Amino acid sequence: MDEKTVELFEGISLHFIHTERFKTDFIAIFMFDNLKRETVTMNALIPAVLRRGTKNMPTMKDINISLEKNYGSVLDASSDKIGDKQALQFYITSINNQYTFTNEDLLSKNMDLLCDIILEPKLENGVFDNKYVEQEKETLRELIKSKINNKGSYANIRCVEEMCKNEPYGLYKFGYEEDLANITSENLYRQYDNIMSTSEIHIYVSGDVNEKEVIDKLKNRFEKIKRNYDATRIEEFKANEVAEPKIVMESQDVTQGKLVIGYRVINHDVLEDMYPLIVYSAILGGTPSSKLFQNVREKASLAYTTRSSYLKHKGIVLISAGIEIDNFQKALDLINVQVEDMKNGNFSEEDMNDAKISLENAYESYLDEQTSIINLYMGQRLLGNVQSIPEMIKNMKDVTKEEVMRVAKELQCEIIYFLKNDKEMES
Amino acid sequence: MTIEKLNEKMYRKHLKNGLEVILMPKKGAIKSYAVFATHFGSINHKFVPLGEENLLTVPDGVAHFLEHKLFEQEDGVNALDKLSKIGANANAYTTFNHTAYLFECTQNFDEALEILLHFVQNPYLTKENVEKEKGIIGQEIKMYDDDPDWQLFFGFLNCLYNEHAITKDIAGTVESIAEITPEILYKCYNTFYDLSNMVLCVVGDFDEEKVLSIIENNVKNENEKEKIHRENDKVEEGINKKRAEKVMDISMPMFMLGFKDDFLKQMINVGFDYENSELVKRHVAIEIIFEMLIGKSTELYEDLYNSGLIQKELGSDYTFEENYAYSSITGESKNVELVIQKILNKLREMKENGIDENELERIKKMLYGEYVFLFNDVSKIGSIVVSDYFKGVNSFDYVDWYRNIQKEDVEKVLKEHFDETKMAVSIVKPQ
Numbered sequence: 001m002d003e004k005t006v007e008l009f010e011g012i013s014l015h016f017i018h019t020e021r022f023k024t025d026f027i028a029i030f031m032f033d034n035l036k037r038e039t040v041t042m043n044a045l046i047p048a049v050l051r052r053g054t055k056n057m058p059t060m061k062d063i064n065i066s067l068e069k070n071y072g073s074v075l076d077a078s079s080d081k082i083g084d085k086q087a088l089q090f091y092i093t094s095i096n097n098q099y100t101f102t103n104e105d106l107l108s109k110n111m112d113l114l115c116d117i118i119l120e121p122k123l124e125n126g127v128f129d130n131k132y133v134e135q136e137k138e139t140l141r142e143l144i145k146s147k148i149n150n151k152g153s154y155a156n157i158r159c160v161e162e163m164c165k166n167e168p169y170g171l172y173k174f175g176y177e178e179d180l181a182n183i184t185s186e187n188l189y190r191q192y193d194n195i196m197s198t199s200e201i202h203i204y205v206s207g208d209v210n211e212k213e214v215i216d217k218l219k220n221r222f223e224k225i226k227r228n229y230d231a232t233r234i235e236e237f238k239a240n241e242v243a244e245p246k247i248v249m250e251s252q253d254v255t256q257g258k259l260v261i262g263y264r265v266i267n268h269d270v271l272e273d274m275y276p277l278i279v280y281s282a283i284l285g286g287t288p289s290s291k292l293f294q295n296v297r298e299k300a301s302l303a304y305t306t307r308s309s310y311l312k313h314k315g316i317v318l319i320s321a322g323i324e325i326d327n328f329q330k331a332l333d334l335i336n337v338q339v340e341d342m343k344n345g346n347f348s349e350e351d352m353n354d355a356k357i358s359l360e361n362a363y364e365s366y367l368d369e370q371t372s373i374i375n376l377y378m379g380q381r382l383l384g385n386v387q388s389i390p391e392m393i394k395n396m397k398d399v400t401k402e403e404v405m406r407v408a409k410e411l412q413c414e415i416i417y418f419l420k421n422d423k424e425m426e427s
Numbered sequence: 428m429t430i431e432k433l434n435e436k437m438y439r440k441h442l443k444n445g446l447e448v449i450l451m452p453k454k455g456a457i458k459s460y461a462v463f464a465t466h467f468g469s470i471n472h473k474f475v476p477l478g479e480e481n482l483l484t485v486p487d488g489v490a491h492f493l494e495h496k497l498f499e500q501e502d503g504v505n506a507l508d509k510l511s512k513i514g515a516n517a518n519a520y521t522t523f524n525h526t527a528y529l530f531e532c533t534q535n536f537d538e539a540l541e542i543l544l545h546f547v548q549n550p551y552l553t554k555e556n557v558e559k560e561k562g563i564i565g566q567e568i569k570m571y572d573d574d575p576d577w578q579l580f581f582g583f584l585n586c587l588y589n590e591h592a593i594t595k596d597i598a599g600t601v602e603s604i605a606e607i608t609p610e611i612l613y614k615c616y617n618t619f620y621d622l623s624n625m626v627l628c629v630v631g632d633f634d635e636e637k638v639l640s641i642i643e644n645n646v647k648n649e650n651e652k653e654k655i656h657r658e659n660d661k662v663e664e665g666i667n668k669k670r671a672e673k674v675m676d677i678s679m680p681m682f683m684l685g686f687k688d689d690f691l692k693q694m695i696n697v698g699f700d701y702e703n704s705e706l707v708k709r710h711v712a713i714e715i716i717f718e719m720l721i722g723k724s725t726e727l728y729e730d731l732y733n734s735g736l737i738q739k740e741l742g743s744d745y746t747f748e749e750n751y752a753y754s755s756i757t758g759e760s761k762n763v764e765l766v767i768q769k770i771l772n773k774l775r776e777m778k779e780n781g782i783d784e785n786e787l788e789r790i791k792k793m794l795y796g797e798y799v800f801l802f803n804d805v806s807k808i809g810s811i812v813v814s815d816y817f818k819g820v821n822s823f824d825y826v827d828w829y830r831n832i833q834k835e836d837v838e839k840v841l842k843e844h845f846d847e848t849k850m851a852v853s854i855v856k857p858q
Contacts, residue, residue, distance in 0.1 A: 071796030301562030364533035
């Protein structure tokens with residue numbers, strides 16, 4: 001299931017992932033922008049406004065009725081942050097034509113629907129409908145506020161925010177409440193127009209489809225937009241000097257403490273370091289046989305959840321654990337022992353093999369998951385290095401213990417973040 | 428016995444020892460999935476242990492505790508590690524009425540299946556390893572204490588039910604699990620982990636005969652036992668209270684509104700019982716009603732959204748198990764009371780005027796399509812089939828009802844189920 005790429009227009013590529021494995025067809029469209037404080041909130045708002053209405057289907061209700069008629073096709077418009085970049089992303093998925101009651105051509109209908117959403121929004125005096133913009137600003141405000149609801153992900157967000165204070169990656173992916181006031185239908189439309197005209201656009205189509213029909217349809221739709229592609233739009237960001245480790249404590253009304261420790265990989269070179277770090281993170285805290293799971297959970301009974309994750313687009317490793325608030329120091333010390341063990345090579349060939357087989361299983365599983373494979377290829381494209389699943393497996397398996405120790409030594413702790421409550425924990 | 432739908436095949440066999448085996452071969456799938464489950468969940472707190480005569484009441488959280496402990500093996504190597512070492516991604520979960528052990532893998536399937544069958548049939552519980560688990564489960568309980576959705580859900584169940592064990596947290600409390608001992612766990616194990624109380628479902632690209640022979644060679648060779656004497660809590664009449672509220676550190680009030688369903692006058696028979704196709708029909712009717720009430724193509728949804736009363740779609744669900752059933756709507760709003768009022772007004776209107784035929788046909792297509800989506804993934808298929816098994820229904824019946832249910836069927840359920848004297852609301856509010 002490799003991707004086959006067709007250049008539709010300058011800066012607009014179409015990638016086919018042909019497969020007969022699924023009962024569904026899936027189309028995804030991504031546009032990339034730099035992650036910046038000036039535009040992060042606007043970029044988060046644009047997909048939401050586009051989802052509200054098109055020239056032909058002016059209300060949300062019209063769009064939703066069409067989706068229901070198309071056998072419950074699912075449409076999603078959102079934004080995400082990937083490293084120091086922001087992606088505007090649009091998906092539509094439907095059951096394959098052969099499962100409809102009367103062999104209907106859902107794919108073609110859905111391509112049009114998705115193109116309508118992106119290319120032909122409902123306008124008023126040449127800009128976005130003001131009513132929709134104002135309503136979506138309020139929805140976004142609540143979405144931004146709701147980050148406190150899930151305590152685990154909140155602790156992760158806050159850790160990254162504090163760790164990457166002076167970098168794009170420290171920005172919250174949905175933006176900031178205080179930036180909403182200055183957004184108008186005019187300036188939002190200008191930003192949309194600018195992205196449509198100059199950004200890099202990637203379209204993914206996965207399923208059992210007639211490629212020629214898809215190419216013809218999308219060519220026809222996308223040739224109508226005014227393009228002025230700017231290949232230099234996306235800028236590379238270099239992180240500052242590594243900072244001194246700091247401790248950040250925050251209080252909420254919680255019963256469990258959430259500990260998140262952030263490490264930076266010094267001189268992170270993604271092509272060189274990615275696979276060693278993936279194996280590193282799996283041994284440290286990616287599987288049930290990992291050091292964190294075995295020592296922090298199974299042996300010391302300190303946590304129910306504890307894991308490590310490697311953010312390859314950024315060269316950061318995060319370790320997290322949900323613990324008794326009073327056990328902060330105990331858990332921290334025990335985690336530090338595991339991290340030191342990794343540096344000193346206190347892990348066996350068996351640990352290496354356990355991690356590798358578990359990763360191999362995860363990579364192969366991508367082939368059975370339509371969205372995972374698209375997101376994987378899209379993520380690789382941002383790193384400038386698209387690899388097939390067998391290539392990924394080979395590269396991962398070639399990692400040696402020495403390489404894992406090398407990257408282990410390049411990790412520097414920058415932050416210890418702890419979400420606790422006021423009542424407990426005196427120190 | 429074999430059933431075919433949507434290019435999927437379901438092959439069933441009831442073994443001599445009582446184990447129900449369900450095989451779903453899926454050509455071309457890379458992943459394989461297996462789930463081994465017992466009809467023992469958090470509500471089974473009163474029963475006559477195997478070989479005894481008197482009823483025993485066990486501490487809350489015992490089924491879940493046992494789920495954690497079964498991975499522990501006599502050779503000192505945890506079964507989770509064993510599976511992880513051969514690349515299988517394993518897990519387990521406990522619900523109100525069953526406990527399931529599962530794995531998913533892309534290679535070494537035969538070996539993984541043998542490990543699964545072995546560890547679930549061979550417990551190793553010691554005083555030491557039981558004590559050790561209390562700290563871990565204590566943290567799991569506290570994680571849920573901080574989870575607003577979970578708190579909202581139990582607030583709701585506490586409104587609908589009074590004494591029923593469904594009102595107790597599946598994992599128990601830090602206090603209740605403190606009372607758990609290896610003896611109690613063994614009594615539960617010996618009673619409920621008998622093969623005649625269990626089901627095994629395998630989904631993937633495999634040869635049926637070969638998988639069946641692995642299963643037969645790795646399960647105990649014994650005769651099917653008598654039905655377990657369990658004292659399930661009675662189906663309660665009416666509801667406990669109309670309303671529950673709780674304050675947590677969240678951004679916006681959340682609500683769960685729902686109706687207790689007393690349609691289940693007697694308990695459902697677990698296992699596939701084709702008389703229960705009526706239950707599937709009822710489930711489909713309630714799903715359709717919810718789509719027409721608060722779905723994304725309704726005027727009510729558009730009105731709530733445009734007036735800023737809701738920011739995202741409302742969720743809805745219908746749950747039915749052996750001795751309880753209810754429907755629910757969940758959402759978040761600055762003005763929960765007004766949203767509830769508007770939902771109830773629309774519901775009354777629907778009950779009075781009936782439903783629209785065109786809209787019904789559109790919603791049926793949509794629900795059918797959404798159901799087909801689920802059959803992309805081996806793990807989704809496996810978990811649907813197993814949870815339906817414990818509901819006493821056949822998963823493929825949904826495909827037929829999504830196509831064939833009639834206006835009268837839906838309107839009948841609309842009048843019957845949505846009875847406001849059996850309605851309750853749970854709310855979680857910010858400080």
